[in-house]
Amino acid sequence: DFPPEDSDYHNYDELTDVVDQVVADHPDLALKTSAGTSHEGRDLIAVKLSANVETDEAEPEVLFTHSQHAREHLTVEMAVYLLETLTDGYGSDARITELLDGREIWILPNVNPDGSEYDIETGSYRSWRKNRQPNEGSSAIGTDLNRNWAYNWGCCGGSSGDPSSITYRGSAGESATEVNQVADFVRGRVVDGEQQITAAIDFHTYSELILWPYGYTYGDVAPGMTQDDYDTHAELGRLMADGNGYTPQQSSDLYITDGSINDWLWADQGIFSYTYEMYPGSESEGGFYPPDDVIGRETERNHDSVLDLIDYADCPYRIIGEEQ
Numbered sequence: 001d002f003p004p005e006d007s008d009y010h011n012y013d014e015l016t017d018v019v020d021q022v023v024a025d026h027p028d029l030a031l032k033t034s035a036g037t038s039h040e041g042r043d044l045i046a047v048k049l050s051a052n053v054e055t056d057e058a059e060p061e062v063l064f065t066h067s068q069h070a071r072e073h074l075t076v077e078m079a080v081y082l083l084e085t086l087t088d089g090y091g092s093d094a095r096i097t098e099l100l101d102g103r104e105i106w107i108l109p110n111v112n113p114d115g116s117e118y119d120i121e122t123g124s125y126r127s128w129r130k131n132r133q134p135n136e137g138s139s140a141i142g143t144d145l146n147r148n149w150a151y152n153w154g155c156c157g158g159s160s161g162d163p164s165s166i167t168y169r170g171s172a173g174e175s176a177t178e179v180n181q182v183a184d185f186v187r188g189r190v191v192d193g194e195q196q197i198t199a200a201i202d203f204h205t206y207s208e209l210i211l212w213p214y215g216y217t218y219g220d221v222a223p224g225m226t227q228d229d230y231d232t233h234a235e236l237g238r239l240m241a242d243g244n245g246y247t248p249q250q251s252s253d254l255y256i257t258d259g260s261i262n263d264w265l266w267a268d269q270g271i272f273s274y275t276y277e278m279y280p281g282s283e284s285e286g287g288f289y290p291p292d293d294v295i296g297r298e299t300e301r302n303h304d305s306v307l308d309l310i311d312y313a314d315c316p317y318r319i320i321g322e323e324q
């Protein structure tokens with residue numbers, strides 16, 4: 001479990017309890033389903049939020065994923081914040097009500113539960129990042145989920161081929177159990193040939209950044225990314241950064257990565273895709289393990305920015321004045 005001084009963080013069982021409570025309190029707005037099972041057998045929880053949640057309505061869909069990286073526990077708290085705020089606010093907050101009436105929101109609050117539990121199981125943090133899947137021919141455990149997505153996998157020096165590296169890309173795209181199953185979940189949202197999810201945020205810590213694709217190349221435009229596509233990503237990224245004070249940039253401005261979720265969501269599925277690197281801005285402010293007394297402030301900080309993404313999900317190109 002978490003160290004006693006950080007008891008406000010949710011371990012996997014406590015997260016499950018929160019999900020079950022939210023669904024029990026709001027059965028017309030929240031539906032618990034599953035994106036599959038982790039390597040060690042934990043449920044990859046998926047929660048759908050929408051008015052008339054039992055019905056698959058013709059409404060734009062949005063995807064939020066959390067905790068690809070095990071030690072980035074504040075991202076699970078971000079999911080808890082969204083689950084509670086978006087349901088409790090329905091009927092009282094005008095903007096939340098409007099968005100739940102016209103959108104279908106998928107929250108996957110922990111896509112690497114094995115890694116998260118491993119990081120805290122001794123009561124002292126292990127700085128674990130990867131999943132807990134063994135690697136054939138090596139004693140080193142784990143794949144970096146955010147280098148295992150199958151668009152331009154391993155193309156460009158943005159990941160490692162060494163199983164002991166913390167950025168190990170796996171043996172092939174989607175070789176990681178959790179990546180394969182979340183990718184299947186997303187592919188499952190293609191209805192009559194059209195991907196219903198139009199926008200996504202993958203939550204990480206830390207550095208206070210909003211990142212958009214591509215990560216595999218320094219170029220703004222590249223195959224599958226026109227100038228309009230790029231400008232739309234950038235303008236929506238900048239709008240969201242206005243709301244939370246993070247720094248907006250193309251992810252390759254940080255460093256080149258290959259096999260990231262953002263590149264796959266955009267290039268393979270046509271989903272406008274972002275990474276939020278949450279608080280803190282630096283190692284000196286707590287790095288991957290900020291104290292639990294910042295959870296309330298640093299999750300609420302993203303309230304307006306997240307609602308902006310949900311708002312624009314009907315047609316992200318609106319933000320550059322295009323219909324497309």
Ligand SMILES: NS(=O)(=O)N[C@@H](Cc1ccccc1)C(=O)O
Nearest residue numbers: 146204205206215251257260275
């Ligand atoms: N959370 S982090 O410290 O691992 N940083 C992320 C940053 C990142 C996220 C998405 C695309 C490119 C880069 C990473 O996957 O390296």
Ligand SMILES: [Ca+2]
Nearest residue numbers: 050051052057
């Ligand atoms: Ca609905």
Ligand SMILES: [Zn+2]
Nearest residue numbers: 069072204205
């Ligand atoms: Zn991360």
